Amino acid sequence: MNYTQFARRNYLQGPTPIEPMPQLSKVLGGDVNLFIKRDDLLPGASGGNKTRKLEFCIADAMENGADTIITCGAVQSNHCRLTASWCAKEGLDCHLVLEERVAGSYKKEASGNNFLFELLDVKSIDVVAGGSDMMAEMQKKVGELSVAGKTPYIIPGGASNAIGATGYAVCAEEIMAQLNEMRLSIDHMVVPSGSAGTHAGMAVGMTGVNGNIPIFGMNVSRPKEVQEEIVYKLAVETAERLHVRGGIDREAIVCFGDYVGPGYSLPTDSMIEAVTLFAKTEAVLLDPVYSGKAAAGLINQVRKDTFAKGSNVLFLHTGGSPALYAYLDTFRS
Ligand SMILES: Cc1ncc(COP(=O)(O)O)c(C=O)c1O
Incomplete structure (x- = not known):
């Protein structure tokens, strides 16, 4: 291998x-x-676990000239927390799309990972309904950020x-x-x-x-x-x-x-x-x-x-x- x-x-x-x-x-x-x-x-x-995957995903993003990462997860996503964490270290902007898999479960003031997104300086959080097409939602964000002059890169949910x-x-x-x-x-x-x-x-x-x-x-x-x-x-x-x-x-x-x-x-x-x-x-x-x-x-x-x-x-x-x-x-x- x-x-x-x-x-x-x-x-x-x-x-x-x-x-x-x-x-x-x-x-x-x-x-x-x-x-x-x-x-x-x-x-x-x-x-x-996401740190092991992000070693490769963020490297790929940087090799492709990205200055911004867009990823997605559930409202308490560990993957989103670690993506935000490594973006902070790398000087990349991080934007999240969160899927409310349990209706009403997103609370801006919630503890846990949700609080850490804020502390790790995530640039935006879009909350979408459970069952949404997450790739389509992230593509929408790519459109917005590209117009604003950014070079975004999508890391899929869980970096999987x-x-x-x-x-x-x-x-x-x-x-x-x-x-x-x-x-x-x-x-x-x-x-x-x-x-x-x-x-x-x-x-x-x-x-x-x-x-x-x-x-x-x-x-x-x-x-x-x-x-x-x-x-x-x-x-x-x-x-x-x-x-x-x-x-x-x-x-x-x-x-x-x-x-x-x-x-x-x-x-x-x-x-x-x-x-x-x-x-x-x-x-x-x-x-x-x-x-x-x-x-x-x-x-x-x-x-x-x-x-x-x-x-x-x-x-x-x-x-x-x-x-x-x-x-x-x-x-x-
Ligand atoms: C703490 C934790 N363990 C396990 C998993 C599952 O890993 P995978 O999504 O690669 O199946 C996740 C996924 O988000 C996670 O956050």
Whole structure:
């Protein structure tokens, strides 16, 4: 796997840690050894997975002469927070289009990521109804800003195109180098699966470096079959971009739709349990929308004995903890 030909900014400062989670493993019965890859500790305001993707997406924007980034996400989007963060560092203007996926959920004065958009000097926020064509909305913004003399560049939601997913193919290579160094054999990985770039990139990277670690994607918004097709399509595009020999096996893309609950960003009891358990056993802060629901899936699969006794399972922590502060009522009620 060779990605040296692609433009890339240097946002990572070395590998993120892989840590054991002995207390959580014990609380869950002790049959499975849980580990965590701390991408919540990546650089960029408050950390999280998008930094890896933005290394490639923002580099591509800059190579194309852009002075302005337009991107989109939900009202508490971590992706929008990290895009604003790296734009601030790079001296680029950042404009956001936010999708109100739950009617009435956008509040200008809200806490969490929404507050951070302001602090990170986002130049404009357009809020559109759930189900809007986000690419069309961003194209509208391109029109406005171009007339005003700017050179805008669109980064798609979640930075989930083949350019962004490349960041997670690189992460798979990083993980294998760490595991080889640690002499740690991982039997399974569990990752959140949302706009799909993280899951697709990881699947491509694992294939590209011959890691042979099966990956379970825990969905945050869609049913199993729908998400698997989205991840697979993006994985195929990313594998082509990286010239991964043999391409991607459809069977390698496995998603679980059981932990979404009533819908994207809506709390579930299992998410609340997962966030609480990770905090009190390992002092790890998850988030209510992505890593919390993915961890709920991990916990449930451990309890269902999906993983063989004695196996080592690595959970990818993709960040998102600023959103916790927008969900105080959920955790206090
Ligand atoms: C904290 C966090 N974890 C996981 C994800 C899901 O990653 P992806 O969109 O690449 O599937 C997101 C997406 O926004 C996120 O913000």
